[in-house]
Amino acid sequence: MKDAFGLPQSLLVLGGTSEIALATARRLIARRTRTVWLAGRPSPALEEAAGQLRGLGADVHTVAFDALDPGSHEAVLGKVFAEGDVDMVLLAFGLLGDQARDEREPEAAVRVAQTNYTGAVSAGLVCARSLQSQGHGSLVVMSSVAGERARRANFIYGSSKAGLDAFAQGLGDALHGTGVHVMVVRPGFVRTRMTAGLPEAPLATTPEAVASAVELGLRRRSETVWVPGTLRVVMAALRHLPRGVFRRLPV
């Protein structure tokens, strides 16, 4: 169960090797979380992540999960929920892709879209139904500021996150009053493996800062969390810039 501060005792991470997800898991284990399910494609990295979390004192299981195989989601995730209540689901899988290549190779672009959007729709709905029947739980969805307004530099990734973001908001409304809390997290540029080698955007942040914002959002039962918080204002302004101006911005 969650405690008075919204902190979960059991956590299911979809995208079990995500640095942001693991930073969040570490933070939650330091507070109340005792059981963690790391779902992802079987790999040494997934096992290593599980081992690290075990070292912090949690009971950690790995689950073979493939975002690109929606047909399997019901069976795979159903098994996790059958083991006991899941107080929080962290939907954190995603691909950044390579914009230049993806523009040249539509199939690669589709893979980004299918992972970030289609896979999330499937997994999100499967989890939402289980959370709803247990009458409680948080579904925390890792969106991105990139989804707030499409940019020339990464609009394929951005559009997939835009879809995910809209989906998660609607799901949150659908689940309002069911005891299930859906929280959309929109980090800006996060310094991780995913962004290694990319030019750093202004207001860049870290996985640890995202984790800390997630914990705060759980306590406040927030519906939207920006990391860093100032991005809320920045993006509110950028969203309303005329296309001609936005196109010329060095962002």
Added chain:
Amino acid sequence: MSAETDFDPDVMGLDHTTVTGWGRTAPTAAWLIRPRTYEEAAAAVLDCGARGGIPRGLGRAYGDAAQNAGGSVLDMTALDRVHAIDADGGTVLCDAGVSLHRLMEVLLPLGWFVPVTPGTRYVTVGGAIGADIHGKNHHVSGSFARHVLALELLTADGEIRTVIPGSPLFDATAGGMGLTGVILTATIRLQPVETSLMSVDTERATDLDDLMARLAATDHRYRYSVAWIDLLARGAATGRAVLTRGDHAPLDALPARLRRDPLVFRTPRLPATPAILPDGLLSRTTVGLFNELWYRKAPHARTGQLQRISAFFHPLDGVPDWNRVYGRGGFVQYQFVVGHGREDALRRIVRRISERRCPSFLAVLKRFGESDPGWLSFPVPGWTLALDIPAGLPGLGAFLDELDEEVAAAGGRVYLAKDARLRPDLLAAMYPRLDDFRELRARLDPRGVFVSDLARRLSL
């Protein structure tokens, strides 16, 4: 919803809704069932589905004791008949859904008072037994279950059992947080009174040591005793307090005009708290001002002041929905007890709370007397401190975890009826009869029909 039930919503008043405790934290959704007969209650228990059920009274438990995510919550307040009053012997037989407020309305004109009342009259008899509540008279009268002569318990098999003190089932049910079954009725021994007024002595204590010395030296002279502490006071004033103590006023203490109707029960009620209040209303500044005023307002010493029962016992009941002042984020109440001889731990904790500057305007210290046999019953002889804190205070969770460790190390415990956040692994140290409780529950309720969010969170 995937939860299934056989009830006709029109008949049972079935409703799917989110439920919280009085602290308004951690909402969860459940099917709300309001049985109107014992048969409906039994049917609800037998059919409450895979996620079980839990009885609920007036929802004054601060935490998640009367919530059951995804399952059923049995609102018992429709079962509220007072069956029989023995006005000579001083006992009452009533349904568990009867509130203490109702009992006072019925009993006071007959010269009887409830044996134990907490800081609100709006708790049910069932809740009072389930939480084994205590009041300002614990050092004299013990907790509520001590005054229960018998109760009828609807158990997981749909049977109604008569449970009497001294039996393991009684000791598991008193303080058992509703997890042994649904209490349907109780027979309670009452307290005789000559009037409906209280004779109250008020005095100030300048710091914690002064307060503890006064309480230790003179508590035995008063039936009711409580101290309000200013936990925002620091330095030499740390733990400054106002003591309020008294007893039921005898008839001859009343002036002539009050003697005409000495047992009248009057309860003022102010307008309800607005549904939406700005968050952060209770900041260190506002609470600090309130505390300063409250302390200064109290007389240095005053004796024999006549007060109504409502003013002495239940000042907050006059403000309906006062829990809303804590805003959307709600609040947690932290109540712990440490035994006599562990005053050092109490001093350390009070100092830590003061230094931390928790904005708490409701902080109450009292001395417990002998404990009662309930396995999960809270009181043990010693010192108990209760304080309300806004749940949104940064770092509060970790801070209270540290206090828990201090409490557990001193052999103390926190109160489950108020808990919303205890670390589960500390529970066994705080409640040594926990294994007996778990074993009895496993035997009595093998399917795990009775379950609550509290039970899931702490593995009760």
